[in-house]
Amino acid sequence: MQIKKFVGxxxxxxxxxxxxxxxxxxxxxxxxxxxxxxxxxxxxxxxxEVLAAIExxxxxxxxxxxxxxxxSLTKGDYDKKNVEDSGFTEHIDGKNNKNDVSFKExxxxxxxxxxxxxxxxxxxxxxxxxxxKTVIKDLNERFVxxxxxxxxxxxxxxxxxxxxxxxLKGLSRLLxxxxxxxxxSNNKDCNREIILKIIDTRFNAFKDNSKSFIKKYxxxxxxxxxGKTTTLAKIASNLAIGEGxxxxxxTLDTYRISAVEQLRTYAEILNCPxxxxxxxxxxxxxxxRLESRDSVFIDTAGxxxxxxxxxxxxxxxxxxxxxxxxxxxxxxxxxxxxxxxILEAYSFIDEFSVIITKMDETSREGLVFDIIDEANKPISxxxxxxxxxxxxxxxxxxxxxxxFLREI
Ligand SMILES: Nc1nc2c(ncn2[C@@H]2O[C@H](COP(=O)(O)OP(=O)(O)OP(=O)(O)O)[C@@H](O)[C@H]2O)c(=O)[nH]1
Ligand SMILES: [Mg+2]
Numbered sequence: 001m002q003i004k005k006f007v008g009x010x011x012x013x014x015x016x017x018x019x020x021x022x023x024x025x026x027x028x029x030x031x032x033x034x035x036x037x038x039x040x041x042x043x044x045x046x047x048x049e050v051l052a053a054i055e056x057x058x059x060x061x062x063x064x065x066x067x068x069x070x071x072s073l074t075k076g077d078y079d080k081k082n083v084e085d086s087g088f089t090e091h092i093d094g095k096n097n098k099n100d101v102s103f104k105e106x107x108x109x110x111x112x113x114x115x116x117x118x119x120x121x122x123x124x125x126x127x128x129x130x131x132x133k134t135v136i137k138d139l140n141e142r143f144v145x146x147x148x149x150x151x152x153x154x155x156x157x158x159x160x161x162x163x164x165x166x167x168l169k170g171l172s173r174l175l176x177x178x179x180x181x182x183x184x185s186n187n188k189d190c191n192r193e194i195i196l197k198i199i200d201t202r203f204n205a206f207k208d209n210s211k212s213f214i215k216k217y218x219x220x221x222x223x224x225x226x227g228k229t230t231t232l233a234k235i236a237s238n239l240a241i242g243e244g245x246x247x248x249x250x251t252l253d254t255y256r257i258s259a260v261e262q263l264r265t266y267a268e269i270l271n272c273p274x275x276x277x278x279x280x281x282x283x284x285x286x287x288x289r290l291e292s293r294d295s296v297f298i299d300t301a302g303x304x305x306x307x308x309x310x311x312x313x314x315x316x317x318x319x320x321x322x323x324x325x326x327x328x329x330x331x332x333x334x335x336x337x338x339x340x341x342i343l344e345a346y347s348f349i350d351e352f353s354v355i356i357t358k359m360d361e362t363s364r365e366g367l368v369f370d371i372i373d374e375a376n377k378p379i380s381x382x383x384x385x386x387x388x389x390x391x392x393x394x395x396x397x398x399x400x401x402x403x404f405l406r407e408i
Pocket of ligand 2: 228229230253259299300302
């Protein structure tokens with residue numbers, strides 16, 4: 001067998017060379033792109049290299065009658081020739097032509113697919129298989145889509161159910177959605193345990209209830225009637241009676257006589273001093289007079305948080321007190337919008353904790369989460385009744401969450 005390498009500028013030109021020299025019986029062993037040498041490495045051109053073979057005795061007789069598409073070389077043909085040409089070592093056609101290839105090279109090439117009519121047929125089959133694969137892929141995607149939709153429907157139903165449950169327990173729609181969506185996207189499921197985990201992670205920074213919020217001066221602020229005075233009296237009483245602390249009271253609520261009287265009553269019961277301050281200077285004086293007490297509890301007037309003048313006065317008074325803890329008292333009866341407005345009005349205070357009162361008057365405790373979420377501040381106490389000093393406790397996040405989730 002004669003094997004030769006042909007190089008042309010394109011496949012048509014190269015094939016024409018093959019046909020011219022070997023006729024239609026030529027077998028194409030390999031086709032590849034190559035580069036011309038160029039001048040000093042420059043001006044290299046893309047070329048097409050074709051490795052073709054022909055049986056010498058058949059070369060001319062077949063030129064006229066055989067079409068190139070009918071050419072073929074089977075592995076059997078090649079093996080037969082291999083045995084016949086076993087004496088062959090250097091060049092297959094015996095000529096020392098640089099386009100000729102070694103027998104070893106041919107052997108290597110033969111392992112590669114040969115471009116012949118069988119290959120062309122195979123290419124058609126491959127094309128058909130590719131089309132079938134595309135159809136199957138498409139069907140598969142449609143199937144997955146259908147399946148996904150069903151799964152989505154189940155999850156959607158689950159999502160709506162849990163959002164509703166959380167909303168019924170007082171969470172705002174927005175926060176309920178955030179929690180349940182996170183639960184479903186992370187777990188493809190939603191239940192009490194999953195919600196617990198989400199809440200736990202989300203409010204992780206506010207879980208610690210080991211720290212005492214009580215400082216030397218403790219100021220209670222918040223809207224009218226939320227329970228500032230009652231709560232302050234509860235905490236002060238527990239410290240005085242339970243821990244034997246020396247308590248002092250101060251009230252800034254001079255707008256109503258009954259307000260001063262209310263605190264004076266607690267002061268008398270606890271046998272501790274009470275100071276009444278009318279302005280910022282009075283506050284400074286009163287602070288000094290109460291300096292020897294372990295803790296001083298300062299009551300402020302319940303005024304609308306929309307009253308800007310009152311808010312300004314409060315800001316000035318707070319600024320004049322060092323070593324203080326500010327407690328913003330909010331009622332569990334408020335709705336999310338009230339909470340937003342109030343927090344906005346008190347946003348001039350950097351550091352504070354929240355006390356939520358009247359938990360006994362609501363079954364919508366979920367508001368607690370909205371308060372933490374909105375305020376980004378810890379809850380220090382919750383109160384759940386009018387009894388002084390009993391109806392109050394330090395807020396325990398874990399206990400609260402567990403009790404809350406038990407009911408959903
Ligand atoms: N049910 C219930 N009532 C409470 C609670 N805390 C306070 N109250 C009641 O709420 C009412 C108002 O309480 P106050 O302590 O006077 O509220 P305040 O914020 O000081 O009110 P102003 O000084 O007028 O702004 C009183 O009748 C309290 O007994 C609570 O936890 N639960
Ligand atoms: Mg009061």
